[in-house]
Amino acid sequence: MPESIIRAQGVHKHFGPLHVLKGVDLEVAERELVFIIGPSGSGKSTLLRCLNRLEEPSSGSIWVDGINMLDRRTDINKARQRIGMVFQSFNLYPHMTALGNVMLALRKVQKLPREQAERRAWAALERVHLSDRADHYPGQLSGGQQQRVAIARAIALEPRVMLFDEPTSALDPELVGGVLAAMRELREDGMTMVVVSHEMGFARAAADRVVFMADGMILEQGPPDAIFGNPQHERTRAFIRQINRH
Amino acid sequence: MSSWDRFLDSFFNLKVAAEYLPKIIDGFWLTVLLALCIVVTGLVAGLLLAVLRSFGVRPLNWLIIFAVDLFRALPPLVLITLLYFGLPAAGFSLTGFASTWLALSLVLMAFAEEIFWAGITAVPKGQWEAARSTGLTFLQTLRMVVLPQALRMTIPPLTNRTIAITKGTALASVVAVQEILGAAQAGVSFSFNPTPLTLGALAYLVLFVPVVLLGRWIETRFAWKR
Amino acid sequence: MTFDDFLSAFFSLDILRQAWPILLDGLVQTVLLSLLVVPLGLLGGVILAVLSTIHHPLLRWPLMAWVDLFRALPPLVLLVFIYAGLPFAGLEVTAWQAVAIGFFLNTGAYYGEILRAGIESVPRGQMEAARSTGLSRGQAMGFVILPQAVRNVLPDLISNTLEVVKLTSIASVVALPELLFQARQAQSVTYNATPIMAAAVIYFILLWPVVRLLSRLENRQLAGRR
Numbered sequence: 001m002p003e004s005i006i007r008a009q010g011v012h013k014h015f016g017p018l019h020v021l022k023g024v025d026l027e028v029a030e031r032e033l034v035f036i037i038g039p040s041g042s043g044k045s046t047l048l049r050c051l052n053r054l055e056e057p058s059s060g061s062i063w064v065d066g067i068n069m070l071d072r073r074t075d076i077n078k079a080r081q082r083i084g085m086v087f088q089s090f091n092l093y094p095h096m097t098a099l100g101n102v103m104l105a106l107r108k109v110q111k112l113p114r115e116q117a118e119r120r121a122w123a124a125l126e127r128v129h130l131s132d133r134a135d136h137y138p139g140q141l142s143g144g145q146q147q148r149v150a151i152a153r154a155i156a157l158e159p160r161v162m163l164f165d166e167p168t169s170a171l172d173p174e175l176v177g178g179v180l181a182a183m184r185e186l187r188e189d190g191m192t193m194v195v196v197s198h199e200m201g202f203a204r205a206a207a208d209r210v211v212f213m214a215d216g217m218i219l220e221q222g223p224p225d226a227i228f229g230n231p232q233h234e235r236t237r238a239f240i241r242q243i244n245r246h
Numbered sequence: 247m248s249s250w251d252r253f254l255d256s257f258f259n260l261k262v263a264a265e266y267l268p269k270i271i272d273g274f275w276l277t278v279l280l281a282l283c284i285v286v287t288g289l290v291a292g293l294l295l296a297v298l299r300s301f302g303v304r305p306l307n308w309l310i311i312f313a314v315d316l317f318r319a320l321p322p323l324v325l326i327t328l329l330y331f332g333l334p335a336a337g338f339s340l341t342g343f344a345s346t347w348l349a350l351s352l353v354l355m356a357f358a359e360e361i362f363w364a365g366i367t368a369v370p371k372g373q374w375e376a377a378r379s380t381g382l383t384f385l386q387t388l389r390m391v392v393l394p395q396a397l398r399m400t401i402p403p404l405t406n407r408t409i410a411i412t413k414g415t416a417l418a419s420v421v422a423v424q425e426i427l428g429a430a431q432a433g434v435s436f437s438f439n440p441t442p443l444t445l446g447a448l449a450y451l452v453l454f455v456p457v458v459l460l461g462r463w464i465e466t467r468f469a470w471k472r
Numbered sequence: 473m474t475f476d477d478f479l480s481a482f483f484s485l486d487i488l489r490q491a492w493p494i495l496l497d498g499l500v501q502t503v504l505l506s507l508l509v510v511p512l513g514l515l516g517g518v519i520l521a522v523l524s525t526i527h528h529p530l531l532r533w534p535l536m537a538w539v540d541l542f543r544a545l546p547p548l549v550l551l552v553f554i555y556a557g558l559p560f561a562g563l564e565v566t567a568w569q570a571v572a573i574g575f576f577l578n579t580g581a582y583y584g585e586i587l588r589a590g591i592e593s594v595p596r597g598q599m600e601a602a603r604s605t606g607l608s609r610g611q612a613m614g615f616v617i618l619p620q621a622v623r624n625v626l627p628d629l630i631s632n633t634l635e636v637v638k639l640t641s642i643a644s645v646v647a648l649p650e651l652l653f654q655a656r657q658a659q660s661v662t663y664n665a666t667p668i669m670a671a672a673v674i675y676f677i678l679l680w681p682v683v684r685l686l687s688r689l690e691n692r693q694l695a696g697r698r
Contacts, residue, residue, distance in 0.1 A: 054600055081606040091601035095619050104615060105605035150601075157605060249562075256560040315687075319679040321638035324652055324672050331656070332665030335481035364690065410635075416546035420645055427549050431556070440557040447545060447553055454544035 005030045005161060005192055006051060011060035013046055013216075020046050021057070022216040028161075033193045035203040035224070038213035039239060044196045047213070048163050051194070052083045065160045081109060084154030088166040090146045092138040098125065098149045099134040102156045110157065124156035125149070128182045144175030148182050155186070162186065164195040200243055204228060212236045262441040266433035270445045273429035277453065280347060280425060281412040287351040288411070289404075292358025299359070300366055300388065310359070317356035322414045325349035330421040342421035346414075354411045361403050365396035402465040409461050413454065426450060480664075487666040491658040495670055498654030505640045505650055509575035510633055516580020521587035521621075522613060542581035548642045550574045555646045567648040571640075579636050586628045590621030627689045634682050638675075651675070 006028035013021035021043045028034050036044045049055040051062060053069050053076060062069040067079045093101050099121050106117040125131040128148040138146050147167060154162060164183065168176040180202050187193060187206055197203070203210055204224045211221040212233070220233045231237045299310050317325075330345035340348065369392050377387040419428035426449045433442025523535055542550070555570035565573075594617050602612035622629065644653035651671050658667035 052604055054604065077603075077606045077608050079606075080604055083604070085601075085604040087597055087601060087604075089595075089597050091595070091597035093598065093601075093616050093620075095623065104602075105607055108611050108615065109606040109608075153601075153605065253561055257557065315680055315683050316676065318634075319638075319676050319683045320672055321641040321652070321675060323641045323644070324655075324668070324675055327652065327656060328665070328668050328672055331659055332482065332668050335663065335665040336478050337481075360687070360690070413544075413546040416548040417642070419548070427546075427552065431552065434556060440553075440560045443553050443557050447549055450545055450549055451541070454546075455540060458540050458544045 004028055005065055006194070007061075007063040008047070008051065009061045011047065011050055011062065012058045013043070013050065013055060014058045020216050021050070023060070024213075024216070024218055026211070026218065028192060028194060030160075030192050031190050032208045033187050033195065033206055034209050034211060035207040036194065036196045036211045036213060037198070037200070037203065037239070041215075042213040043216040044213050045165050048165050048194060048196050051161075051163060052080055052085055054085075077109065081105070081157050082160045084157065084159035084162040086147070086150050086154055086162065086164045086167050088169050090138075090143070090150045090170070092146050092150055092153070094138050097135050097137055098130065098141070098152075101138070101149060102153045105153070105157055120156055121152075124152040127155065127185070128152045142175060143171045144178040147171065147175075147179045151179075151182055151186070155191075161192045161194070164193065164197065166196055166198070168197065168199055198243075200228070212239065214239070257440055257444045259439050259441040262433070262437050262439045263445055266429070266437070266442045267445060269424070269429040269433060270426060270442065270449050273424055273426040273446070274449050274453065276343075276423070277415050277425040277449075280343065280415045280418060280423075283347050284350045284354060284412060284415070285408055287347070288354025289358050289408070291351065291355035293362050295355065295359040296362035296366060297388065299363055301384075314356040314359050317352045318360075320353075322349055322353050322411075323417050323420065325352065326417055326421055342418055342423040345421055346418040346423060350411055350414050350417075353414070354408065357407045357411070358404065361400050361407065362396065364403075365398075365400040366392060368399055369395045405461045405464050409454070409457055412457075416450070426453075482665050482669045484664055484666045487658075487662050487664045488670055490662070491655075491667040491670065494654045494658060495651065495667060495674070498649060498651035498671070499674060501648065501650040501654075502637075502640055505571065505643060505648070506637045508572060509579065509640065510636055512572060512576045513579030513583050513636055516576050517583025517585075517587050518618070520580060520584030521591055524584070524588045525591060525613070539581045539584055542577050543585070545578070547574060547578045547639055548645060550578055551642060551646060567643065567646045570646055571643045571648060575636070575639070579632070579639070582632055582635075583629070586625050586632060587618075587621060589628075590625035591617060593624045594620045627686065630682065630689070631686055634679060634686065637679065641675075 004027040006026065008024060008026040011021050011024040011026075012019070024043070024047055026034075026047070036047070038044050046055055050057045051064060051069070053062075057070065060070075064079070065082050067082070068074055069076075069079060092098075093104070096104065099118070102121040102124050103117045106112045106120055107114070110117075112120065122131055122134065125134055128151050130145060130148055130152065133141060133145060133149075138149070141149065151167075167183070168179050171179065176199070180199065183193070183195070183202070184206055195203075195207075207224050209221060210224050210227040212219050212227060212231075212235075214235050220227065220231065220236045227236065228240060231240050295310050295314070299307055326345050326349040329340055329349055330342060333340055333345075373391055373395065374387060377391045378384075382390070415425055416427045418425050419431060422428065424432070426446045430442045430446030430449075433445075434440055520535070520539065523531065551570060551574040554574050555565055555567065558565045558570075598616055598620065599612055602616045603609070607615070640650060641652040643650050644656065647653065651674065655667040655671035659665060
């Protein structure tokens with residue numbers, strides 16, 4: 001079996017007295033789309049954010065693309081270029097245009113000369129079909145467009161892995177489709193993706209594996225049909241029942 | 247003598263300190279008195295101007311705005327100098343204390359007016375309308391409905407501004423007032439030793455550190471929810 | 473005292489013509505002084521504000537103490553302490569050096585607090601997004617956070633800059649030949665208040681546009697809040 005591109009073992013996270021992650025093991029193979037679902041407070045977002053060390057795990061190990069993410073000696077900024085992240089609240093830089101947003105890391109982190117950075121940024125915006133809005137400021141874009149620019153900003157660095165933290169939860173329903181389409185295209189291009197989301201339809205259609213988390217632990221994981229159609233664990237069953245009701 | 251001992255002997259000379267401490271303490275109380283006078287007259291005048299402005303009499307408002315701009319633009323030391331050294335040429339004579347009091351009160355008045363005005367205009371128009379529609383007069387509405395709400399908003403910026411201006415009392419030393427800095431400087435001249443300055447600095451800290459901390463506390467307590 | 477007496481005491485054209493050259497020299501010094509201390513203060517402020525974002529327990533209290541110390545100590549006291557006190561410690565300090573150090577410490581603390589509030593007003597997600605693309609902390613601060621922070625607190629920054637320019641007048645106390653100093657010199661030689669009046673008018677002409685601008689910015693912010 002090929003070496004997993006993401007390997008998290010025994011990850012614990014405490015926020016003061018709160019034990020949010022209780023020994024999580026997660027492996028993700030290259031080109032896999034892993035969907036993480038679960039009730040709020042289950043630790044899904046925290047786990048995701050541990051993968052690029054935006055949160056520091058209290059204990060455990062995390063390896064991404066052969067890099068030990070938790071080692072003090074690791075150049076974390078270099079490591080993060082290989083991991084793209086898309087946030088629930090987009091977090092686009094309001095004082096820069098869409099192009100500027102995408103170009104910043106290309107110029108300052110990868111130290112690309114201006115022309116090359118611009119070309120790469122354009123290409124990234126093309127991939128999310130927003131190159132005609134390159135000179136717009138975030139305030140002039142709809143929520144869905146902002147999120148797609150955020151995706152472009154992440155993929156411009158040519159990461160090996162993309163992390164999505166509830167990418168559509170802050171969007172009006174009619175804008176969700178555009179973002180999901182962009183994510184589907186990424187998948188088809190062979191990107192390894194870990195997605196925390198409530199978009200169950202998307203999970204059913206596109207995910208390779210669905211992971212169910214509750215109370216800081218992974219309770220069950222498997223192909224979407226298995227998890228949605230025939231959940232084994234009682235908690236999973238209750239959760240699936242609840243979301244089917246809506 | 248090692249250089250550390252020399253340093254202590256210069257800035258922390260106990261003998262000199264004991265000799266000039268009484269003067270510094272006198273200066274301390276004078277500073278407190280001056281500051282309190284400024285705060286009272288400045289805030290009252292500022293509130294008065296803001297209330298006058300709410301009447302909406304155009305030429306009066308222009309006058310008020312001009313006065314406020316004037317005292318926001320002029321450096322306080324220039325005002326003090328003008329009053330203390332300038333007025334005698336016109337036949338008046340103000341003491342150093344009075345010059346500082348008047349000058350800094352005018353400055354506080356200007357800043358306070360702006361802050362009070364911002365508070366008054368921030369109270370939604372609906373409050374006025376509701377009160378007036380129940381028959382309350384303009385002044386009653388102002389006094390019982392608008393000002394209480396306005397004042398709550400004004401407390402954090404007002405405390406900050408007031409603290410900043412009362413530190414200007416140190417400027418009174420320039421016009422021969424024996425407040426803390428004045429007494430300290432005199433002590434230094436007479437004793438050829440900077441210890442009185444150290445004492446003076448400590449006296450200011452004793453006075454203003456609690457005030458600054460109080461200001462921080464007031465700010466957090468009255469923080470307006472955004 | 474007649475009106476003519478008043479005019480000749482404060483508005484004597486003759487004296488004005490005599491004093492004009494040195495007043496102009498003083499004005500140039502004031503401008504140079506401002507151009508020195510404002511960037512110095514901003515530098516100090518940026519350092520303090522960025523330091524405050526490092527949430528190290530050992531850093532928190534000393535930083536807060538430093539800021540409160542230099543906000544509690546009146547700037548004039550600090551200036552006099554440096555200018556008159558340091559020589560006793562063996563350090564010769566020129567007026568310009570004392571002013572530079574004093575302003576760096578004092579106005580740095582004020583700018584630091586303003587910028588700190590500005591940085592805190594930038595949503596946390598901005599730093600996360602920047603870091604997630606591999607930008608270092610310093611790069612994220614410089615390219616993403618600080619530009620937004622400054623934009624958010626621009627009125628306060630301008631207001632404080634105005635205060636700093638007004639504060640340059642205290643340099644007159646340590647005999648730095650800026651505008652107020654020259655005006656005092658001219659006044660004491662001619663026993664006429666016109667030079668000081670002229671200095672006040674010059675300050676007003678120089679600073680009034682900023683006061684008006686500030687007033688407008690503050691009103692716009694207020695309207696936006698409602």
